[in-house]
Amino acid sequence: xxxxxxxxxxxxxxxxxxxxxxxxxxxxxxxxxxxxxxxxxxxxxxxxxxxxxxxxxxxxxxxxxxxxxxxxxxxxxxxxxxxxxxxxxxxxxxxxxxxxxxxxxxxxxxxxxxxxxxxxxxxxxxxxxxxxxxxxxxxxxxxxxxxxxxxxxxxxxxxxxxxxxxxxxxxxxxxxxxxxxxxxxxxxxxxxxxxxxxxxxxxxxxxxxxxxxxxxxxxxxxxxxxxxxxxxxxxxxxxxxxxxxxxxxxxxxxxxxxxxxxxxxxxxxxxxxxxxxxxxxxxxxxxxxxxxxxxxxxxxxxxxxxxxxxxxxxxxxxxxxxxxxxxxxxxxxxxxxxxxxxxxxxxxxxxxxxxxxxxxxxxx
Amino acid sequence: xxxxxxxxxxxxxxxxxxxxxxxxxxxxxxxxxxxxxxxxxxxxxxxxxxxxxxxxxxxxxxxxxxxxxxxxxxxxxxxxxxxxxxxxxxxxxxxxxxxxxxxxxxxxxxxxxxxxxxxxxxxxxxxxxxxxxxxxxxxxxxxxxxxxxxxxxxxxxxxxxxxxxxxxxxxxxxxxxxxxxxxxxxxxxxxxxxxxxxxxxxxxxxxxxxxxxxxxxxxxxxxxxxxxxxxxxxxxxxxxxxxxxxxxxxxxxxxxxxxxxxxxxxxxxxxxxxxxxxxxxxxxxxxxxxx
Numbered sequence: 220x221x222x223x224x225x226x227x228x229x230x231x232x233x234x235x236x237x238x239x240x241x242x243x244x245x246x247x248x249x250x251x252x253x254x255x256x257x258x259x260x261x262x263x264x265x266x267x268x269x270x271x272x273x274x275x276x277x278x279x280x281x282x283x284x285x286x287x288x289x290x291x292x293x294x295x296x297x298x299x300x301x302x303x304x305x306x307x308x309x310x311x312x313x314x315x316x317x318x319x320x321x322x323x324x325x326x327x328x329x330x331x332x333x334x335x336x337x338x339x340x341x342x343x344x345x346x347x348x349x350x351x352x353x354x355x356x357x358x359x360x361x362x363x364x365x366x367x368x369x370x371x372x373x374x375x376x377x378x379x380x381x382x383x384x385x386x387x388x389x390x391x392x393x394x395x396x397x398x399x400x401x402x403x404x405x406x407x408x409x410x411x412x413x414x415x416x417x418x419x420x421x422x423x424x425x426x427x428x429x430x431x432x433x434x435x436x437x438x439x440x441x442x443x444x445x446x447x448x449x450x451x452x453x454x455x456x457x458x459x460x461x462x463x464x465x466x467x468x469x470x471x472x473x474x475x476x477x478x479x480x481x482x483x484x485x486x487x488x489x490x491x492x493x494x495x496x497x498x499x500x501x502x503x504x505x506x507x508x509x510x511x512x513x514x515x516x517x518x519x520x521x522x523x524x525x526x527x528x529x530x531x532x533x534x535x536x537x538x539x540x541x542x543x544x545x546x547x548x549x550x551x552x553x554x555x556x557x558x559x560x561x562x563x564x565x566x567x568x569x570x571x572x573x574x575x576x577x578x579x580x581x582x583x
Numbered sequence: 584x585x586x587x588x589x590x591x592x593x594x595x596x597x598x599x600x601x602x603x604x605x606x607x608x609x610x611x612x613x614x615x616x617x618x619x620x621x622x623x624x625x626x627x628x629x630x631x632x633x634x635x636x637x638x639x640x641x642x643x644x645x646x647x648x649x650x651x652x653x654x655x656x657x658x659x660x661x662x663x664x665x666x667x668x669x670x671x672x673x674x675x676x677x678x679x680x681x682x683x684x685x686x687x688x689x690x691x692x693x694x695x696x697x698x699x700x701x702x703x704x705x706x707x708x709x710x711x712x713x714x715x716x717x718x719x720x721x722x723x724x725x726x727x728x729x730x731x732x733x734x735x736x737x738x739x740x741x742x743x744x745x746x747x748x749x750x751x752x753x754x755x756x757x758x759x760x761x762x763x764x765x766x767x768x769x770x771x772x773x774x775x776x777x778x779x780x781x782x783x784x785x786x787x788x789x790x791x792x793x794x795x796x797x798x799x800x801x802x803x804x805x806x807x808x809x810x811x812x813x814x815x816x817x818x819x820x821x822x823x824x825x826x827x828x829x830x831x832x833x834x835x836x837x838x839x840x841x842x843x844x845x846x847x848x849x850x851x852x853x854x855x856x857x858x859x860x861x862x863x864x865x866x867x868x869x870x871x872x873x874x
Contacts, residue, residue, distance in 0.1 A: 368840050370819050389700045414861065418701065418783040418817045451838065452820040453786075453861040486819045486838040493849050496831035509831065514847055550799070572834065 249274060252318035252341040253308040255348035260306035260322065263290050276342050276349035289355050294546035295520035295579045301328040301544070316343040320350075321501075330444070330542050336501065360548050365516030370486035372420050391421035393479040396455065397535050402467040403560075409460040410538045412527065413477055415450035420484035423450050425458045426476040431469055438462045445540050447525060447575050449484055456573060457527035459538035488515030490522065492572040493552065497559060505564040506556045507539070511574060513547035520546045523575035526557045531568040547576075616674055616681035624669050624688045624720050628661040632676065644672035644685065669722035687722035690772040693730070697767045697778035704782045705760045705812040710734065712778075713753040714769040723750035728771050732756065736765035736782055747771075758782045762814040784814035790822070790865025792858045797847065801826065801870060803856055804845035815842050820860060822846075826870070828854035 249255035255274050262271035268287035272278060275286060292298025305325040312319050318341045326333040340351040377387040398411035409427045425446060429437040440460045447456035495509040507526050513519050521542060528537040541557040559567065622628050632638075634655040642649040642661065645668040653659050655677065666672070666685050673682045694715040702709045712732045716724045730752040733742045736759035745752040752771075759765065759782060767778045788811035794803045803824045808816045822844035826833045828851040835846035848856065852872030858865035 370838060370840055372819065387700070416861075418781075418820070420819070452817060454821040454836070455861075486840070489835060489837055489846070491833060491835040491846065491848070493833040494831040495833065509833075512847075512849075514835065570832075573836065 248347040250346075250348065252313055252348050253310050253320050255341050255350055256308045256320045256322050256339055257306065259350050260303065260308075260324070264303045264306070266291070266302075274350055275352045276344055277351050277354070281352065281354050285355070286352060289352075292544065292546075294518055294548065296544055296546035297328055297330070297333070297521045297542050298326070298544040301326040301333060304332075311338065317341065318348075326544075328542070328544075333542065333544060335544075338501065360551060365549060367487060367516055371483065373483045374481055388419075388481055390479045390481050391415050391417035391419050391423075391450075391452075393417070393421060393423050393450070393477050395425065395475055395477050398473070398475060399535050400467060400470065400473055401536065405464055405466055407462040407465045407467045407470060409462070409473060409475075410457065410527075410535050411475075412455050412457050412535060413446070413450070414455045415452055415479070418452045419481060420449060420451050421479040422448050422482040423456070423477065423479045424448065425460065426478070427460045427462075428474040428476070429462055429465055429470045430472045430474060432471045434471075437470060438465050444523070445525070445538060447573055449482065450479075451484065451486060457525050457535065457538040457571075459540075488513055488517055488519055488576060488578075490514065490519065490547065490574040490576060492524075492574060495570065495572055497564065497567065497570070500556070505559040505561050507559055507570060507572070508554065508556045509572060510552040510554050511543065511547055512552050513549050516549050517578065518546050518548055519576040520579045521577040522547050522553070522555070523577065524555050524557050525573050525575065526559075527571045527573075528559065528563065528567045529569040529571075530566050533569075536566055537563050616676060616679055618674060618681045618683045621684045621686050622666055624685050624718055624722050625663045625667050626688070627663040628666060628683075630659040630661070630674065630676070632656060632659055634677070638677035641675040642672060643675075644668065645670035647672070667720040667722075669718075669720075669725075686726070687724040688718035688720070690716045690724050690728055690774050691719040692717045692721070693769050693771060693774045693776045695769040695776040695778060697780055699780075701781045701783055702758045703785045704758050704762045704810070704814050705785075707757045708755045709758050710756045710765075710767065710780055711753065712756070712767060712769055713751065714747070714771065714776075715751055716747055716771050716774070717750075725750050728752075730769055730771040733768045733770070734759075734765055734780075735768070736763055737761040760812050760814075762817075784816050785810040785812070787816050787820075787860050787863045790858050790860060790863060792824070792856075792865055792868070794848075794856055794868050794870060796850075799847050800850040801848040801854070801856070802845060803848055803858065803868075805839075805843050805858060805865070807842040808839060808844070808860070816860070818842070820844075822858060822860045824848060824856065824858050826851065826854045826856045828852075 249258050259271045259274040272283045272286050304327045307323045309321045311321050320339050320341050322337045324335040341348050342351050393415050396412050396414050401408050415421050425442045428439045431437045442458040442460050445459040491512040491514055493510045493512050497507050500506045523542050525540045530536045539557045543555045545553045547553055617631050632655050637652050638655050640651045640653045669685050669687045671684055696713040698711045714730045716728050728747045729744050731744045732754040734756050743754045745754050762782050762784045765780045765782050767780050769776050787808045792803050792805045794801050818839050820839045822837050824835045824846040826848040833849050837844040837846040854870040856868040856870050
């Protein structure tokens with residue numbers, strides 16, 4: 220009896236150590252096309268890109284680092300500040316040895332949920348299904364010198380010791396050049412454009428107050444991020460102000476409050492918006508697509524696209540926006556797409572795209 | 584009859600009251616303090632007194648309250664420091680009261696409001712200067728004073744002299760034809776204050792661009808952009824280049840740098856290229872691949 224107890228304890232200890240050491244194999248082979256895609260994104264969700272790479276069929280065509288960069292983002296882009304929250308899969312069509320699976324991905328980001336839809340080819344290798352991951356060539360900017368004549372505005376403001384008559388530099392003169400209140404279901408949306416008419420840059424914001432038929436205030440909102448806040452001289456920005464659950468029929472008038480503050484600013488970088496066109500996406504929705512081209516020599520980490528849509532009379536009828544989850548490297552085109560309300564698509568006669576840029580490190 | 588008696592009584596009482604008032608006035612006049620009606624701020628004051636013994640002097644004025652025991656029959660001194668603030672002062676000595684005014688001294692400083700800080704060039708009556716004149720004790724100088732407003736831009740000076748009214752003078756001046764930092768000076772006596780008014784170019788008068796093929800596509804470039812007075816439109820002003828072809832519309836919001844704006848547009852064999860800045864539209868180029 221004296222010997223049995225220590226032996227039992229030793230055996231139990233060995234068993235427990237073995238249980239703790241040997242993990243269950245989470246890389247179980249996928250037995251269905253959508254199972255392979257789900258398993259891949261489950262690993263991505265856990266930021267286990269090595270595990271996710273095990274479900275890639277064409278692993279010989281790409282390295283694990285490029286695969287991880289494609290999913291986790293690079294160059295300080297919005298994707299690097301996001302986390303995959305949900306991945307829904309749907310088999311579009313399948314044969315015995317290959318299938319097409321649509322993955323609808325939802326990322327949580329600092330600017331709200333970000334959605335990505337990928338149609339992935341899945342192939343059967345032996346008894347396992349694996350994802351034929353599309354090879355994305357990582358953009359490489361050739362070594363070069365891009366000459367920039369940096370233009371900046373700095374501001375010397377009135378000091379605390381100045382006498383009371385000393386004038387301060389005035390805020391830039393801005394003007395709302397168009398404004399339109401439109402209904403969207405039970406909501407009222409105010410869209411329009413604001414121009415910096417001055418010769419100095421300004422930080423602008425637009426507020427709106429809805430006044431009801433009895434003169435009561437129905438709501439006050441601001442454009443928040445649906446505007447280019449920093450406007451250079453003669454720059455025009457669209458703005459959109461949403462009033463949820465305030466029907467337009469209850470609104471008698473709208474009070475607009477544009478504000479501007481003189482701020483130091485840089486005139487760079489310049490971002491071209493190339494090949495803009497309205498198309499319908501895989502789900503039949505109207506989207507405005509194009510490419511962003513960073514024409515300067517510094518990386519733009521988080522681009523924000525604002526699209527203004529006009530009717531035949533030149534009136535602003537909608538403003539949509541979207542963040543691009545890839546960074547803009549110099550001289551490298553990056554695709555973008557922003558949605559367009561399907562009910563307005565037939566009325567859109569013209570459109571204009573502007574880009575906000577957010578940079579982690581100014582190249583100055 | 585009673586009515587007539589009442590009126591006679593009333594007239595008699597009024598006569599007695601008037602007599603008493605005259606006697607009081609005569610008595611007061613006899614003891615009146617000999618103080619000048621006005622004193623310049625910071626100059627001090629000597630008050631002669633008569634009689635003998637001690638008395639208490641009270642002086643009350645703007646920001647000033649003095650209580651002092653003085654010797655009657657001697658001159659009473661109020662120092663310059665005690666009479667710095669302009670306004671009405673009341674002196675009370677041994678039951679006798681008098682008042683005088685302290686007025687501002689010569690102009691020593693100017694508070695100068697120049698508005699606005701930026702104006703479009705070549706615009707009439709657009710710059711306003713308002714000058715408030717003060718003495719060395721920050722009293723507003725209410726006496727009329729000449730104030731000279733001088734606006735110097737591009738080596739040329741426009742000068743105008745205005746006279747203050749209640750301590751304030753103002754002038755409206757035209758901005759010069761040429762853009763730049765205008766020096767706006769207000770001066771009066773030995774005081775002078777300078778402000779800077781930025782005279783800036785107006786909207787572009789016209790925009791003309793050319794386009795050439797380059798290694799990445801089409802390089803569109805404007806000629807130097809000026810306003811209608813010939814001033815270069817400030818650097819940093821947005822100029823939008825638009826190219827429309829079969830692949831869609833491409834736009835670049837370029838900035839004017841060193842007087843011109845340029846942008847790289849995507850290569851195309853058949854494109855319409857246009858340029859605009861604000862509400863001013865420039866020329867249009869029909870680009871063909873062979874160009």
